[in-house]
């Protein structure tokens with residue numbers, strides 16, 4: 001994928017000014033202070049928002065994503081959430097293996113609405129990583145995770161990033177190093 005001279009303003013507020021970078025297989029991190037436009041850039045790449053000018057090449061692919069909200073179906077159990085999201089691509093053994101890799105134990109039938117924030121975050125991550133997408137966008141996927149679960153999430157992301165591009169927003173340099181991420185400075 002390639003992004004060339006991308007510009008976006010909200011009214012009088014310029015947010016992205018001539019942003020250019022390329023994305024390949026592996027982890028690419030959008031890096032910069034709060035408010036610099038990282039989430040806006042992800043939304044543009046996913047086609048959810050239009051840039052004012054600039055070129056996007058190769059971004060019209062099937063994406064899976066974790067946004068800042070988890071957007072789970074709170075009345076369903078963990079496997080129910082994955083089954084609903086993945087449709088005919090759902091395979092229970094693969095779903096269970098991903099949940100285990102992310103340190104989640106689940107009781108069949110127990111709605112995830114009662115789960116902790118960190119557990120919900122990991123389920124949202126599992127859903128994005130399992131999806132038959134061509135690229136993955138993760139907006140602060142480690143929010144609310146303790147050290148051990150952050151390590152698990154990093155391992156799972158790295159495994160999936162061996163075969164497809166993963167674009168990620170985080171505020172933690174240590175995570176970026178562990179993810180061996182290419183960094184796009186905004």
Ligand SMILES: Nc1ncnc2c1ncn2[C@@H]1O[C@H](COP(=O)(O)OP(=O)(O)OP(=O)(O)O)[C@@H](O)[C@H]1O
Nearest residue numbers: 010013015032033034035036037038039040041169
């Ligand atoms: N729909 C919108 N309408 C108007 N302004 C917006 C809109 N979306 C974002 N902005 C503004 O654009 C700027 C960039 O926001 P964005 O969420 O992309 O930043 P960010 O780098 O992801 O921030 P953070 O690290 O805090 O999540 C902010 O000043 C924000 O207020």
